[in-house]
Amino acid sequence: MKFVPKKKPIYGESKDSLEAYLAEIKQPKFRAKQILDWLYKKRAFSWDEMTNLPQALREKLSEEFEITPSKRIFDKASADNTEKLLLELGDGSLIETVVIRAPQTGVGQENSRKTICISTQVGCAYGCKFCASGLAGWKRDLSTGEIVSQLIQVCHLEDSTTQRAKEEIASFDNIVVMGMGEPMANYKNLLPALRILNADWGLNFGARRITVSTSGLVPRIIELANEPEQFRLAISLHGATNEVRNQIMPVNKHYPLEELIPAIKKYTEAKSRMVTLEFILIEEINDTLDQSEKLIDIALDLGAHVNLIPYNKVEGLEWKRPSITRQDVFYNALKKAGVSVTIRREKGHDIAAACGQLKLKTEKAQAEAEGAAV
Template identity: 40%
Template sequence: MGTNADTEKDARRDVHSLTRGELTELLAGLGQPGFRAKQVEEWVWSKNARSWDEMTNLPKALREQLAERLTLGAVEEVARQASSDGSRKYLLRLSDGVCVECVGMPSGSRLAVCASTQAGCAMGCAFCATGGAGLTRSLTDAEIYEQVMHVRDDFGERVTSVVLMGQGEPFMNYDATLAALRRLNSPEGAGIGARHLTVSTCGVIPQIMRFANEPEQFTLAVSLHSAVQKTRNALMPGVRKYSLVNLYNAMGEYVDKTGRRPTYEYALIGGVNDTDAELQALCDFCEGTLAHVNLIQLNEVEGSKLRPSTPARAEDFVRRLASVGVEATVRNSRGADIDAACGQLKQRVERGR
């Protein structure tokens, strides 16, 4: 049976969930001047403080009052894998015990982070370790943001780019995803340029159109994986209702409205979407558009019959796409010696238990 102290602790709000207005009101009620809110927010969002005692420019009495009323809602690292290529994968536990994965990928002076927007995923993509487990819940904007800050602090370096391509479908959690992007972009948050913040969607058309109307220059990536409707339906059942014809039209509108170049993600799967017919369909889908094609070497998922294409086949795709004026690159697969695919580290930890 819980004690009164436990009940009081449970009743405290996470400071990350407070708006500036709510925080200012709380501090005013404690007899504090208005500038204290900015000080607290700087510790919470920019410095990623893990305890109230770290906030050394706040009076000690105020720190004690805040600790009684608010939690810092820190994520807890459950597992961490380091790859020989320098990338690190993390399994983080959130305040309610739910776990999510994120990855830090250093390259020279740059540090990219791949973060999750949901715990689990409802889209059910055939090649994804996360999709097999279903959706647990969507994350808050703070929980998305805190993954990036955890990676930043572990590397001790500034994060220069973020891609929301981890667990979950960002556009099925649109409001929190956008709020997290804005916080990552804000000078009072992580201060990352909008064009270095990318959302990867399976192709949820209504939200693509909504995203096109946002004022920021955020980047859009669409998981395509096949330009043949039957193949795409089999690989990505969660977006079956959004046909390729409608996706093609929506992406045309997106480019017209934003002037920004979208990316199509295409994981090459041997004998499934790497045939000559599939390649021709991809060329037809992309020719004459502004899109860039990002060819991905499929991560093998335990228990899946799907296998990656050969590097030579990936180069065939690059050459053929180039011949119709479409720029394509083969994404350098990071973390191949660790549980690189989304959901794999979580599964390994759970099996270990």
């Protein structure tokens, strides 16, 4: 399904495309820089705030471009400082953006602060068995502007909750493209969005602090490897043999490990950076000795980092989270073999932080409310 908004989202424009538009309407080139400064540095909410632009130009821009492609329905904070923003798009679709504010500390655990997790599609067609986003299927791709606007929403939230003066860059440390949707399936809108986040006229956010996570779309991994930017790559591996991965990730039937692993190798070589292998530990499914041995071989061969994530219960899905003892046995086996490994004791349980869960709950509540109203 393709959603065609009445106006183009301004956050989908690059400096070049904005300059071309301004040339068309006989405006000087420097206006593009002024507009972009208002959007990304001063984080204006409306065209009226752009006081150094002539009134006629502001009116023209407001007719042509949408400055608020997403609306914040609510944000929900968790006790452990994970926060979820539920955003409504122009067609009423809901997407999620997650802010992980607190440091994660402890032996072998990640130590990242203020990570923003963004979505790239409404729903998802890939149907990974542990994931709530795949349950309702794919609805549509997000536009470039809708992807970028999630970060702007977070900036606005931060601006309103801190004393920081505007004209500062966003204060988060990492962006992970790991929310709802398979980013690589929306590559044509994803890449321009990442470039806007990265550009000095945009959010000026370093490519090495942006991670794209994929279920393993081999042709797109190779395409991204050939791009000049140094974006980081994370692979949702979750199974160290085709037999086990097929049970968890239907995409493995299209791109099995014998195709996926060489593509990851190509990415690692092209960027000279370690790729991360995400591995959700599911009791008796992939937390066995055999899987740990195969995973060790893969990780050492690729020189990859492994991030273990104990399974987070999803409503409507079976499977269990392994006990702490089983988690530790798996983790220690990798560690002992010399694999770079962390274990992420999932944050945000109390606000349904696994991708797609808050959206599902909200839609269910909306459907129930509508049903009750009939």
